[in-house]
Amino acid sequence: MAEHRTAAFVRTEMLPEKAPPVSEVGIIRWLRENLFSGPLNTVLTFMGLFIIYFMIKEYSPWLRHSVWNAASVGECRDIVTAKYGEGATGACWAIIRDRWNMFMFGFYPRELYWRPTLALGLLIFAAAPVLFSESRMIRMWVLGVVSVFLMVAFPGLGVPNGDTALLAVLLVAMLAAAWARPWALLWLTAIYPGLAVWMLWGGSVWGPTLAMAGFVIGWAAWLATRRLGTILSVGAAVLVPVLWWLFGIAPVQAFLDAGLPFAIEGVRSEKFGGFVLALTIGVAGIALSLPMGVVLALARRSDMLLVKALAVGFIEFIRGVPLISLLFVASLLLNYFLPPGTNFDIILRVIIMVTMFAAAYIAEVVRGGLAALPRGQYEAADSLGLDYWKAQRLIILPQALKISIPGIVSTFIGLFKDTTLVVFVGLLDPLKGITDSVRASFEWKGAYWEPYIFVGCIFFIFNFSMSRYSMYLERRLHRDHE
Amino acid sequence: MSEAKIERKIDRSHMTVTDEVAIQITAMNKWFGTFHVLRDINLTVNRGERIVIAGPSGSGKSTLIRCINRLEEHQSGQIIVDGTELTSDLKNIDKVRSEVGMVFQHFNLFPHLTILENLTLAPIWVRKVPKKEADEVAMYYLEKVKIPEQALKYPGQLSGGQQQRVAIARSLCMKPRIMLFDEPTSALDPEMIKEVLDTMIELAEEGMTMICVTHEMGFAQAVANRVIFMDQGQIVEQNEPYEFFNNPQSERTKLFLSQILGH
Numbered sequence: 001m002a003e004h005r006t007a008a009f010v011r012t013e014m015l016p017e018k019a020p021p022v023s024e025v026g027i028i029r030w031l032r033e034n035l036f037s038g039p040l041n042t043v044l045t046f047m048g049l050f051i052i053y054f055m056i057k058e059y060s061p062w063l064r065h066s067v068w069n070a071a072s073v074g075e076c077r078d079i080v081t082a083k084y085g086e087g088a089t090g091a092c093w094a095i096i097r098d099r100w101n102m103f104m105f106g107f108y109p110r111e112l113y114w115r116p117t118l119a120l121g122l123l124i125f126a127a128a129p130v131l132f133s134e135s136r137m138i139r140m141w142v143l144g145v146v147s148v149f150l151m152v153a154f155p156g157l158g159v160p161n162g163d164t165a166l167l168a169v170l171l172v173a174m175l176a177a178a179w180a181r182p183w184a185l186l187w188l189t190a191i192y193p194g195l196a197v198w199m200l201w202g203g204s205v206w207g208p209t210l211a212m213a214g215f216v217i218g219w220a221a222w223l224a225t226r227r228l229g230t231i232l233s234v235g236a237a238v239l240v241p242v243l244w245w246l247f248g249i250a251p252v253q254a255f256l257d258a259g260l261p262f263a264i265e266g267v268r269s270e271k272f273g274g275f276v277l278a279l280t281i282g283v284a285g286i287a288l289s290l291p292m293g294v295v296l297a298l299a300r301r302s303d304m305l306l307v308k309a310l311a312v313g314f315i316e317f318i319r320g321v322p323l324i325s326l327l328f329v330a331s332l333l334l335n336y337f338l339p340p341g342t343n344f345d346i347i348l349r350v351i352i353m354v355t356m357f358a359a360a361y362i363a364e365v366v367r368g369g370l371a372a373l374p375r376g377q378y379e380a381a382d383s384l385g386l387d388y389w390k391a392q393r394l395i396i397l398p399q400a401l402k403i404s405i406p407g408i409v410s411t412f413i414g415l416f417k418d419t420t421l422v423v424f425v426g427l428l429d430p431l432k433g434i435t436d437s438v439r440a441s442f443e444w445k446g447a448y449w450e451p452y453i454f455v456g457c458i459f460f461i462f463n464f465s466m467s468r469y470s471m472y473l474e475r476r477l478h479r480d481h482e
Numbered sequence: 483m484s485e486a487k488i489e490r491k492i493d494r495s496h497m498t499v500t501d502e503v504a505i506q507i508t509a510m511n512k513w514f515g516t517f518h519v520l521r522d523i524n525l526t527v528n529r530g531e532r533i534v535i536a537g538p539s540g541s542g543k544s545t546l547i548r549c550i551n552r553l554e555e556h557q558s559g560q561i562i563v564d565g566t567e568l569t570s571d572l573k574n575i576d577k578v579r580s581e582v583g584m585v586f587q588h589f590n591l592f593p594h595l596t597i598l599e600n601l602t603l604a605p606i607w608v609r610k611v612p613k614k615e616a617d618e619v620a621m622y623y624l625e626k627v628k629i630p631e632q633a634l635k636y637p638g639q640l641s642g643g644q645q646q647r648v649a650i651a652r653s654l655c656m657k658p659r660i661m662l663f664d665e666p667t668s669a670l671d672p673e674m675i676k677e678v679l680d681t682m683i684e685l686a687e688e689g690m691t692m693i694c695v696t697h698e699m700g701f702a703q704a705v706a707n708r709v710i711f712m713d714q715g716q717i718v719e720q721n722e723p724y725e726f727f728n729n730p731q732s733e734r735t736k737l738f739l740s741q742i743l744g745h
Binding site: 374379380394402479 | 551553572576582583586588590592593607608636638
């Protein structure tokens, strides 16, 4: 064995950085690493390319032969045959062109289409100060696109020019607010629930106004009883508004309607359908299920045995049964438990059930986020003297919710897609309810793919937006080593 | 076991122990399940004292100081902090916690908040200090721990030593009368231990009442007025530092000292 000697070594000059070899950069490296990193991957790459080629070859004629102008499925087929020969197939988008309003609005009165459209536009404005508070550029882009959409949609929906001009003034004012003082838009956020209900269902302005006033009353009750202890003040803040909603609103509204009548044309829930229905249930469910889910998650981790048991029981029961069974309960059984003559709207009942269903899932997602936080965060908050609620609000939940964003958004997307299940309680969801009723007409009998593809695309747009937003939010809240 | 050399001269002009009792622990016991983790602890800490608690791991020293601000609940005996007895009364607990600062081994800064927000959060939400004033106090303490330029960064962007100094400053912003240190340098690289110890020494020089669980025997010798040695959940020996290190009485203490100082 040769003697190995270690000679002393001192570096006198530090080595400069050099460019990597060509095979380690650019497209060549990308191809090698991602597509041709070994024999198996090379084979898989070519198989994938072949499958893509096959699908394009098989399905592109159907899309290329699309027909947009026809009065019926039969006419579509005739046009395709005439143009491309016997046996050729082609998509019949004429059904969408003819019945798009059914898919969007269901049986909502045609002359009132602008109301749900405006409600959707205002939703984005109301959400902007919360969702896009940090970046003015993104905020203005989103709101600009919404404004253009509304300005195009209004004349298209047959709104008189004078009213469209009014909308333009409103939009300019709101865009200016979004540019200069986005927090001012929080007023819109605060009144939006009542405003949206009023615009969708119409009727007297006092109903939604007084219902929203319940929250102010609850807040006032909390302020008034705050000195008497937490339990009492929270009880008052819950009980007083509930009593107000159950017994207070009706007489006050009757009085106001007699004295100061202000109403727009009412639309009954049975008229709702298509994406108006899906979005009404979806947006309400999403907005309500998050706070409810967070409260449930905190309750499940509570030290108080009763609170914990109630939360566990609720979550496990709701998660343990199919959503459809809850919807059946909403549509059939609930009426038996309510006093006769109670007019408890079917859409409201469905929203409650969907909210509870999603809240149970969100509670579990958030619980995961809470469990993922190191114990040190709780201890640091405790050792600084923060009480439970302040520690939760300022330290724990901001971090736990950030961890839970992907799970929460998945639940939201699931909820939005699950709104199609309302077809089982007789409501006209866009996927089956509307599609079936469109196909029930003689002209469009036999059109299968086109309505489903169309509805699927619209769901995809909404869900993909949510997904992208959640990724943007995760990036925005990223706080580790930069 | 690292041992940072304390080279600086320590100004003892304000390091005076008074007769006023800051913490009084009487016949305190604690169990984790069936494990008797703290056994009959009696300890009186006067205002201005600088106490170092040493002992092998699992001896209950961390648990002891965590009982003082009730991060851990004791099952029998009495703990009185600044005249307030710790019971299950949440008001008393929050009162004690806002008077007692704590520094943790793993810093436990709030990663979603900037350094400045970490420092001002408790003053604003617990003490109801106006934000502007809280910012000023926070900047004062950041200057003191020598990292004012990091105020707008997030904890994840700082080194371990810097994070621990921020954690100390965060506690100080609440103007505590007592500071607890739970192995504040154990998670740090050797070159960062010194900067944290320097900050702690400055604090001692100003007369802060301090209880430190630490393995830094250099710090104990330089700063502490009393060293407590714990083993198996009990206080085995306590003495002033010179006597403790040069003339330990119990066999257990001798063994421990030979293990940590013997190389």
